[in-house]
Amino acid sequence: MSEKILLxxxxxxxxxxxxxxxxxxxxxxxxxxxxxxxxxxxxxxxEEEKPQYLTVAFDLKAPTFRHKMFEAYKGTxxxxxxxxxxxxxxxxxxxxxxxxxxxxxEGYEADDILGTLxxxxxxxxxxxxxxxxxxxxxxxxxxxxxxRLPKTVRGKTTIEDYHAQQVIEKYQVTxxxxxxxxxxxxxxxxxxxxxxxxxxKTATKIIVEYGSIENAHEHLEELKPNRARESMREHYDMAxxxxxxxxxxxxxxxxxxxEKAKLGNLYTKEAFLLCRQLEFKNLLxxxxxxxxxxxxxEQEFFTCADLAGCEALFAKAEAGKTAGxxxxxxxxxxxxxxxxxxxxxxxxxxxxxxxxxxxxCGKLEGLLHKVSESNTENIMKxxxxxxxxxxxxxxxxxxxxxxxxxxxxxxxxxxxxxxxxHIKSDDPMAVFDAGVAAxxxxxxxxxxxxxxxxxxxxxxxxxxxxxxxLGKKTVEKAWEESAEGLAAWACYMAYTALACxxxxxxxLRDTGMWNVYTQIELPLIFTLDSMEKWGISVKSEELKSYxxxxxxxxGELEKQIWQQAGEEFNINSPKQMGVILFEKLGLKGGxxxxxxxxxxxxxxxxxxxxxxxxxxxxxxxxxxxxxxTYADGLVGxxxxxxxxxxxxxxxxxxxxxxxxxxxxxxxIPVRMELGRLIRKVFVPEEGYVFLDADYSQIExxxxxxxxxxxxxxxxxxxxxxxxxxxxxxxFHVPFDEVTDLQRRNAKAVNxxxxxxxxxxxxxxxxxxxxxxAAEYIERYFETYPKIKGFLDGLVEEGKEKGYxxxxxxxxxxxxxxxxxxxxxxxxxxxVAMNSPIQGTAADIIKIAMNRVYRRLxxxxxxxxxxxxxxxxxxxETCKEEIPQVSAILEEEMKGAAKLSVELEVDMHQGNxxxxxx
DNA sequence: GTGGTCACG
DNA sequence: ACGTACGTGACCACA
Numbered sequence: 001m002s003e004k005i006l007l008x009x010x011x012x013x014x015x016x017x018x019x020x021x022x023x024x025x026x027x028x029x030x031x032x033x034x035x036x037x038x039x040x041x042x043x044x045x046x047e048e049e050k051p052q053y054l055t056v057a058f059d060l061k062a063p064t065f066r067h068k069m070f071e072a073y074k075g076t077x078x079x080x081x082x083x084x085x086x087x088x089x090x091x092x093x094x095x096x097x098x099x100x101x102x103x104x105x106e107g108y109e110a111d112d113i114l115g116t117l118x119x120x121x122x123x124x125x126x127x128x129x130x131x132x133x134x135x136x137x138x139x140x141x142x143x144x145x146x147x148r149l150p151k152t153v154r155g156k157t158t159i160e161d162y163h164a165q166q167v168i169e170k171y172q173v174t175x176x177x178x179x180x181x182x183x184x185x186x187x188x189x190x191x192x193x194x195x196x197x198x199x200x201k202t203a204t205k206i207i208v209e210y211g212s213i214e215n216a217h218e219h220l221e222e223l224k225p226n227r228a229r230e231s232m233r234e235h236y237d238m239a240x241x242x243x244x245x246x247x248x249x250x251x252x253x254x255x256x257x258x259e260k261a262k263l264g265n266l267y268t269k270e271a272f273l274l275c276r277q278l279e280f281k282n283l284l285x286x287x288x289x290x291x292x293x294x295x296x297x298e299q300e301f302f303t304c305a306d307l308a309g310c311e312a313l314f315a316k317a318e319a320g321k322t323a324g325x326x327x328x329x330x331x332x333x334x335x336x337x338x339x340x341x342x343x344x345x346x347x348x349x350x351x352x353x354x355x356x357x358x359x360x361c362g363k364l365e366g367l368l369h370k371v372s373e374s375n376t377e378n379i380m381k382x383x384x385x386x387x388x389x390x391x392x393x394x395x396x397x398x399x400x401x402x403x404x405x406x407x408x409x410x411x412x413x414x415x416x417x418x419x420x421x422h423i424k425s426d427d428p429m430a431v432f433d434a435g436v437a438a439x440x441x442x443x444x445x446x447x448x449x450x451x452x453x454x455x456x457x458x459x460x461x462x463x464x465x466x467x468x469x470l471g472k473k474t475v476e477k478a479w480e481e482s483a484e485g486l487a488a489w490a491c492y493m494a495y496t497a498l499a500c501x502x503x504x505x506x507x508l509r510d511t512g513m514w515n516v517y518t519q520i521e522l523p524l525i526f527t528l529d530s531m532e533k534w535g536i537s538v539k540s541e542e543l544k545s546y547x548x549x550x551x552x553x554x555g556e557l558e559k560q561i562w563q564q565a566g567e568e569f570n571i572n573s574p575k576q577m578g579v580i581l582f583e584k585l586g587l588k589g590g591x592x593x594x595x596x597x598x599x600x601x602x603x604x605x606x607x608x609x610x611x612x613x614x615x616x617x618x619x620x621x622x623x624x625x626x627x628x629t630y631a632d633g634l635v636g637x638x639x640x641x642x643x644x645x646x647x648x649x650x651x652x653x654x655x656x657x658x659x660x661x662x663x664x665x666x667x668i669p670v671r672m673e674l675g676r677l678i679r680k681v682f683v684p685e686e687g688y689v690f691l692d693a694d695y696s697q698i699e700x701x702x703x704x705x706x707x708x709x710x711x712x713x714x715x716x717x718x719x720x721x722x723x724x725x726x727x728x729x730x731f732h733v734p735f736d737e738v739t740d741l742q743r744r745n746a747k748a749v750n751x752x753x754x755x756x757x758x759x760x761x762x763x764x765x766x767x768x769x770x771x772x773a774a775e776y777i778e779r780y781f782e783t784y785p786k787i788k789g790f791l792d793g794l795v796e797e798g799k800e801k802g803y804x805x806x807x808x809x810x811x812x813x814x815x816x817x818x819x820x821x822x823x824x825x826x827x828x829x830x831v832a833m834n835s836p837i838q839g840t841a842a843d844i845i846k847i848a849m850n851r852v853y854r855r856l857x858x859x860x861x862x863x864x865x866x867x868x869x870x871x872x873x874x875x876e877t878c879k880e881e882i883p884q885v886s887a888i889l890e891e892e893m894k895g896a897a898k899l900s901v902e903l904e905v906d907m908h909q910g911n912x913x914x915x916x917x
Numbered sequence: 918g919t920g921g922t923c924a925c926g
Numbered sequence: 927a928c929g930t931a932c933g934t935g936a937c938c939a940c941a
Binding site: 574575593594595598599600601621622625626629630657664666667668669670671672675694699838841869870871872 | 920921922923924925926
Binding site for chain 3: 570572573574575576595624625628629633652653654655657659660661662663664666667699751752754755756757758760761762764765821822823826827830831833834835837838842870
């Protein structure tokens with residue numbers, strides 16, 4: 001068996017991968033789809049071909065040798081989209097990391113390099129395989145040189161293989177004659193002109209007959225059809241030039257050694273790291289874990305499993321400097337803890353023997369208290385007067401020389417709130433939260449893991465990720481089967497939290513987010529922890545009977561729908577429903593989604609008046625949602641204490657809002673009466689009532705303030721109905737004569753502005769034409785003249801800096817603004833307009849929460865904050881404290897920020913959430 | 918695991 | 927010409 005070399009046309013395959021696959025990005029927004037596709041094709045081909053040598057050729061940007069000869073015929077190619085362009089260096093980096101021979105040559109195209117290497121290898125007695133997406137390469141095919149062309153058909157990649165024989169079968173001409181074909185028919189993609197009036201059919205006929213353009217020209221008078229003959233007569237020079245253009249150079253002066261091209265182990269450590277960075281999770285499995293040598297900490301981990309040792313350890317931690325801690329938990333059970341006394345001495349303390357869960361958590365709580373007591377200064381009390389965007393302002397936690405006071409003693413953890421879950425106290429304590437810090441520094445990531453943090457903030461340091469230490473095991477399984485891995489995991493987490501403090505704090509300062517971190521997010525951890533711990537009481541029996549009532553009606557509707565459809569089908573399946581409605585029953589309203597027909601409510605609502613079945617479906621949907629998500633869903637989340645303890649996540653949203661999970665208590669129905677009734681099962685405990693306070697139009701007020709638009713500010717100062725006011729101005733009617741429709745439309749425009757207005761979006765929302773929507777928007781901008789400049793400024797700022805900021809300095813990166821794709825870039829522009837507004841409103845309510853929480857605590861009240869729903873706070877209020885708590889809510893919410901328009905708060909009281917809203 | 922749908926601000 | 931409102935999370939069906 002002779003040896004084989006695999007030659008790859010780099011740009012061409014990258015291109016193919018880019019267009020063949022959906023646009024993939026990692027959690028940081030980096031485009032990676034083409035690189036991913038490239039690697040898959042590469043691995044697959046290597047497995048199939050089993051070559052001994054491998055080389056990838058790339059074009060350089062400079063004009064190529066062949067095309068240089070004919071300056072006039074270059075430069076009409078479409079520019080490469082930005083999403084693809086940025087992946088070119090990435091694939092080269094990846095190939096280099098895998099030890100793959102990458103060849104480029106000034107003045108030559110990848111084709112020429114491949115052609116040259118193919119001939120050279122053939123001459124040396126080898127087989128060669130060329131992988132490319134470009135059919136031009138077919139001219140290189142011989143018995144020994146095979147061309148492989150990947151094709152994407154309906155999402156699946158198939159590869160067509162061509163030896164000389166297959167070229168002849170498919171094109172009726174020999175591989176070298178492919179050049180002759182091109183000379184006649186041209187190739188617009190390659191800027192080869194060919195000769196006019198000759199396409200594939202005619203060209204093939206001529207070349208089959210005469211073999212070459214020269215020979216055909218010699219027999220010019222015999223040529224058929226007439227059109228081709230005359231074209232050839234007139235444009236023969238063009239054919240010759242095209243032939244030269246189409247000919248791939250097979251003797252380029254390139255430096256090449258088989259030594260370098262030898263195919264070695266692709267699964268190197270460097271490649272592994274890169275794959276991990278790009279989040280190619282499927283590819284990671286290919287790497288032999290033994291081959292991936294991790295950068296282990298120089299220091300050792302110690303395990304401390306006896307009581308005396310543990311006591312000594314905590315004593316040392318309390319007496320010493322800032323410590324890092326981690327807690328290994330699962331489903332509420334604690335398995336052990338990591339404790340980093342400093343960056344060298346790191347301990348793992350398993351829960352076993354004398355060390356019980358209660359004991360260990362107690363020691364951790366003690367440590368937190370001791371550290372906090374020794375440093376009351378560092379307990380982050382929400383002093384919001386200091387929360388300013390301008391870094392020139394006096395800042396409480398930065399010394400006058402600009403250095404940070406972060407070195408005050410505290411306890412560091414990756415997720416402080418998770419730690420607090422296992423600690424009784426909900427008093428604010430001196431902590432550093434690496435997860436929250438990492439979130440502020442880049443809120444676009446989907447998760448914040450210690451290995452990523454180490455890589456980003458500890459000079460590229462590589463630590464083994466959880467999966468490498470524990471595999472896919474649950475903590476409980478790892479506890480039984482790989483205690484060592486669990487110990488290492490705990491230690492790495494404690495270490496990373498500790499080690500990241502300095503670099504992260506400096507980064508927060510350098511990005512102007514130190515105040516957001518210390519004055520908003522840090523105190524918020526304790527506020528949220530308290531809310532989670534209190535939870536909210538739910539009447540489970542009433543919830544169940546509500547669900548049963550729904551079931552009855554759902555059953556009726558189901559029967560009715562099936563009857564009208566003439567068959568039984570799964571109403572919950574959009575796919576089946578689409579077929580029933582639009583094919584079987586022939587409703588109009590064709591395709592919408594890539595998988596079939598859209599049956600979304602806004603489509604169905606348009607059909608409802610005409611078809612009774614659609615009305616029933618809409619009602620069914622509504623009820624099914626209420627039952628599955630709310631009735632049944634919430635029942636399953638009620639804890640033993642009869643309360644629901646949702647988790648408020650602080651590191652999820654791109655804008656700075658918090659989110660709520662398991663269950664989500666931020667989307668409990670309110671708009672429709674039937675759903676709104678669910679709120680009756682949320683009740684305060686005996687002797688308490690609910691006070692519900694929500695900001696009135698906080699986002700529009702923020703917009704008024706940030707834009708500085710006097711007209712909008714004035715409107716608010718006069719305490720006008722803002723939507724009516726807008727309608728009056730936009731539609732040029734007296735304030736008192738604004739119709740309901742006009743007000744509704746103006747309200748939609750106000751929303752649109754906050755979302756990053758587009759005439760299309762507005763027209764969809766209002767069911768009006770785009771033109772009308774555009775007019776509304778234009779008149780809106782005339783009404784409030786500074787708004788447009790403000791929004792345009794945000795987009796400009798975003799494009800220039802790559803991010804936008806809130807009033808308090810919170811950042812949102814917007815990589816989409818640099819996209820070459822119109823849709824993505826437009827999205828980026830809307831985000832640039834929306835994020836500072838939504839984010840500032842989020843900052844304000846977070847500040848308000850902290851202030852309310854602190855007041856309730858400071859004034860020793862029994863009332864407690866239990867929920868936040870973006871612009872709304874729910875307080876379970878002790879009946880005796882109602883006047884005091886109302887005053888606190890009003891004061892602290894209004895006083896959370898000083899804007900040029902008042903922050904207005906609406907407040908209601910009730911014996912359940914329904915009444916209080 | 919992904920897409921469609923729908924609940925909220 | 928492109929094909930959209932901004933930000934979330936839960937449930938279901940279906941590959």
